[in-house]
Amino acid sequence: MKNDHPAKEQISAWAIACSLSAASKEMIEQNIWVQCLQPKLQGPSWISLTKENNLIFSNVNLVCVAGGTFAIPKIACLLKKPIKSLGALLTLIMIRRVYLKKKHTMEQVRILMLAGLETAVCYLNFHSYSKSIMADESGKIDFYLKEEFLGSVSCSTNNFWQTSNRNTQEKPSIVVTFKDLNTAYRGALGKIDPLVDAAEKNVLIRGRIPLIEKFSYISRLAMKEVPIPKTL
Amino acid sequence: MKSNSELIFQRAKKVIPGGIYGHVAPAAGLPDCFPHYCKKASGYTFEDVDGKEWIDFMCGFGAILHGYSNVEIERAATIQREMGTVFNQPSEVMVELAEILVQKIDFADWAVFAKNGSDLTTWAIRVAREKTKRKYIIKAKGAYHGVDSWCDPGLGGRIPSDRQEILEFNWNDPDHLSSLFKKFPNQIAAVILTPYHHPSFQRSELPIAGFWEKVSATCNKEEAFLILDDVRAGGRLHDGGSHRFFNFTPDLAVYSKGLGNGYAISACVGKAEHKLASAEVFLTGSCWNDAVAMAAAISSLKISEREGVAKQVLSKGKYFCDQLESVAKKQNFPLTMTGPSSMPYPFIEGDSNLFKIQEFCRLCAKEGLYFHPHHNWFISNAHTFESIDNSILKASLAIDNLSRKSNLV
Numbered sequence: 327m328k329n330d331h332p333a334k335e336q337i338s339a340w341a342i343a344c345s346l347s348a349a350s351k352e353m354i355e356q357n358i359w360v361q362c363l364q365p366k367l368q369g370p371s372w373i374s375l376t377k378e379n380n381l382i383f384s385n386v387n388l389v390c391v392a393g394g395t396f397a398i399p400k401i402a403c404l405l406k407k408p409i410k411s412l413g414a415l416l417t418l419i420m421i422r423r424v425y426l427k428k429k430h431t432m433e434q435v436r437i438l439m440l441a442g443l444e445t446a447v448c449y450l451n452f453h454s455y456s457k458s459i460m461a462d463e464s465g466k467i468d469f470y471l472k473e474e475f476l477g478s479v480s481c482s483t484n485n486f487w488q489t490s491n492r493n494t495q496e497k498p499s500i501v502v503t504f505k506d507l508n509t510a511y512r513g514a515l516g517k518i519d520p521l522v523d524a525a526e527k528n529v530l531i532r533g534r535i536p537l538i539e540k541f542s543y544i545s546r547l548a549m550k551e552v553p554i555p556k557t558l
Numbered sequence: 559m560k561s562n563s564e565l566i567f568q569r570a571k572k573v574i575p576g577g578i579y580g581h582v583a584p585a586a587g588l589p590d591c592f593p594h595y596c597k598k599a600s601g602y603t604f605e606d607v608d609g610k611e612w613i614d615f616m617c618g619f620g621a622i623l624h625g626y627s628n629v630e631i632e633r634a635a636t637i638q639r640e641m642g643t644v645f646n647q648p649s650e651v652m653v654e655l656a657e658i659l660v661q662k663i664d665f666a667d668w669a670v671f672a673k674n675g676s677d678l679t680t681w682a683i684r685v686a687r688e689k690t691k692r693k694y695i696i697k698a699k700g701a702y703h704g705v706d707s708w709c710d711p712g713l714g715g716r717i718p719s720d721r722q723e724i725l726e727f728n729w730n731d732p733d734h735l736s737s738l739f740k741k742f743p744n745q746i747a748a749v750i751l752t753p754y755h756h757p758s759f760q761r762s763e764l765p766i767a768g769f770w771e772k773v774s775a776t777c778n779k780e781e782a783f784l785i786l787d788d789v790r791a792g793g794r795l796h797d798g799g800s801h802r803f804f805n806f807t808p809d810l811a812v813y814s815k816g817l818g819n820g821y822a823i824s825a826c827v828g829k830a831e832h833k834l835a836s837a838e839v840f841l842t843g844s845c846w847n848d849a850v851a852m853a854a855a856i857s858s859l860k861i862s863e864r865e866g867v868a869k870q871v872l873s874k875g876k877y878f879c880d881q882l883e884s885v886a887k888k889q890n891f892p893l894t895m896t897g898p899s900s901m902p903y904p905f906i907e908g909d910s911n912l913f914k915i916q917e918f919c920r921l922c923a924k925e926g927l928y929f930h931p932h933h934n935w936f937i938s939n940a941h942t943f944e945s946i947d948n949s950i951l952k953a954s955l956a957i958d959n960l961s962r963k964s965n966l967v
């Protein structure tokens with residue numbers, strides 16, 4: 327995904343594809359049977375969710391899929407390898423179920439957190455206004471639910487932001503700690519109120535504050551533009 | 559059980575976006591034991607709504623220069639309040655206040671008034687644009703000049719054209735400044751600067767030798783305004799304005815924080831040659847002729863002059879900074895107080911991500927010290943040497959506790 331550069335009008339669809347991919351990878355880590363989604367751009371109007379190009383959506387239809395509306399993928403590709411395509415489609419259904427699960431669990435929150443961070447990272451890397459906001463920033467932001475590591479985003483030297491589900495030795499610039507599952511769930515969906523939740527100590531933030539202020543502004547912006555299944 | 563602070567916040571969040579907003583919001587990175595609401599304040603202390611007493615080192619983020627509820631200023635305000643506050647026409651105190659400023663500030667030939675620093679930093683750049691008929695404004699990167707869209711540090715509500723005519727240079731780099739004049743010849747209306755660099759989240763930087771000379775010379779040569787934003791430092795470095803402390807002369811200067819000792823007032827003063835241009839730029843506000851705030855400002859300025867308050871707060875601040883650095887050093891805690899001593903910014907070596915200063919301020923808060931981890935602190939003239947000694951003892955306890963925590967990131 328790193329070398330793909332979405333067209334301007336494709337950014338929200340590409341963010342959806344990347345976040346679905348992040349969710350599928352974390353589900354595989356958790357031994358949930360799903361197919362690993364590996365999105366690829368197919369020109370400015372289409373995105374494949376798999377390496378083998380057997381599940382391709384138009385940008386518009388991918389946005390519909392993410393919002394929970396029925397949308398048709400490119401039929402010709404679907405028919406080439408129907409079993410594989412079916413696996414990818416089932417993966418989408420499984421991811422949707424994770425979003426809709428009412429009783430929050432650590433596993434659910436971890437999947438959604440990585441998916442949410444991937445959405446934000448896509449904006450950090452490709453959305454020109456977001457890029458301009460982050461122009462002078464670098465570092466690493468770690469997200470925790472109490473003591474449990476959820477995921478991180480970091481910026482490598484070439485100004486490229488990425489997510490990780492591994493807690494590395496690298497020192498963070500910011501540590502964000504959610505008080506409980508419900509807050510972490512809201513955090514993953516971009517539904518944190520930066521003022522109220524900080525004041526009520528639902529989210530504890532330590533470290534280089536200007537970095538998290540910019541990051542969270544961009545992630546709220548991304549979450550507003552990128553639909554997720556209607557949950558809250 | 560919820561504290562009063564928390565209970566009030568529960569009400570606030572229903573009717574106020576974010577509950578508390580702006581620089582006083584109990585936002586990210588602040589000590590979690592800071593109160594959300596204050597009840598009363600006197601001298602150098604304040605009491606929160608849960609009855610806890612704090613030794614204050616923020617002074618209403620600088621608005622309090624002579625201490626909270628200063629008797630003399632309150633008396634002046636009360637006398638005026640009994641006569642009225644806002645009328646159809648300005649009151650005589652406005653003229654008296656302008657006369658005092660013109661007499662006190664060496665380059666000033668006139669003064670105008672508003673309520674906030676932002677009102678007049680924005681107005682001042684418009685005066686420069688009016689006079690020069692040029693559009694660009696230069697500011698220092700990271701400097702705060704208020705809430706207006708040309709300069710606010712927030713991210714929301716911006717459109718690209720907001721900052722199209724705002725250029726930035728690195729503080730203490732006059733060559734960088736000159737290069738902007740070269741790049742935009744005859745197009746720069748003004749350079750607006752604070753007397754020294756006091757960004758949030760970063761150590762303060764005093765001007766290097768020759769900085770102000772070079773900046774003044776460049777502005778002179780290029781016929782651009784030099785606007786001094788003395789909103790934060792005014793009254794804490796020199797009673798005649800901070801330009802006297804650093805020895806330069808601006809075209810316009812804006813004051814606010816210390817001016818009314820907590821009463822909402824700001825002033826812009828300027829040279830005679832800019833008086834006509836200034837009259838061309840519309841200036842008014844619903845309560846800007848507030849006579850009570852003006853009476854408070856007159857009283858505050860008189861005290862500053864009579865008691866040499868700028869010198870006093872500098873010397874109390876020096877005592878405070880020296881003592882704090884010295885106990886920190888003894889405890890192997892690499893704390894340096896940066897910037898002028900009357901408004902020092904705490905900086906910990908090797909703490910670029912601010913974890914240590916945040917924890918230090920949290921532990922100090924537990925001892926009843928109101929130290930801000932990301933903003934410069936303020937010394938008022940109500941601080942006594944005894945109160946400073948007492949605070950140093952408390953800070954030393956906090957450093958002790960901090961040194962027992964080895965797991966700070």
Ligand SMILES: Cc1ncc(COP(=O)(O)O)c(C=O)c1O
Pocket residue numbers: 673674675676677679702703704705752787788789790791814
């Ligand atoms: C240097 C400086 N300029 C301008 C302002 C804006 O003043 P006000 O908050 O009164 O609008 C401030 C406020 O903190 C300031 O510190």
